[in-house]
Amino acid sequence: MRKSLIPHGGKHVEEGWLDLEELAQVEITSEDHTHPIESALRSDGGLGWRAAGPGPQIIRLLFDQPLRIRQIHLVMEENEHPRTQEFVLRWSGNRGKSYRECVRQQFNFSPPGTIKEEEDYTVDLAEVTALELEIKPDIGGGNARASLVRLRLA
Numbered sequence: 286m287r288k289s290l291i292p293h294g295g296k297h298v299e300e301g302w303l304d305l306e307e308l309a310q311v312e313i314t315s316e317d318h319t320h321p322i323e324s325a326l327r328s329d330g331g332l333g334w335r336a337a338g339p340g341p342q343i344i345r346l347l348f349d350q351p352l353r354i355r356q357i358h359l360v361m362e363e364n365e366h367p368r369t370q371e372f373v374l375r376w377s378g379n380r381g382k383s384y385r386e387c388v389r390q391q392f393n394f395s396p397p398g399t400i401k402e403e404e405d406y407t408v409d410l411a412e413v414t415a416l417e418l419e420i421k422p423d424i425g426g427g428n429a430r431a432s433l434v435r436l437r438l439a
Contacts, residue, residue, distance in 0.1 A: 333434035363394035
């Protein structure tokens with residue numbers, strides 16, 4: 286006989302990914318009220334997060350207990366404006382007193398052709414107490430707003 290458990294309250298966490306709602310507090314520099322950060326961190330999908338205005342933005346996860354992180358999955362989309370975006374992932378083992386950079390990447394959005402950037406990083410980060418994602422939505426200084434469709438950690 287095969288069986289599986291049905292999560293209570295309709296909540297579902299994809300197998301293998303951390304339940305960030307249960308494990309972390311999130312800090313953000315801004316958010317569009319129609320695209321809250323929870324939408325990018327939950328496994329049940331949604332529209333994702335979007336900044337309230339243009340310019341660099343920070344999303345910071347503060348973990349209740351130190352974690353080991355072995356995989357980071359990011360999805361970003363831009364359907365309207367061509368631009369070059371940069372993001373930096375940093376982690377802390379001392380509750381955010383200092384950070385170490387683990388990923389820095391730039392990529393181009395060229396709607397309607399290239400509108401999605403999906404990245405999977407294999408890492409080995411031990412005793413992580415904070416993870417910070419800084420997004421520079423347009424390194425050329427345009428008025429683009431940062432967005433994040435999905436952030437998953439394992």
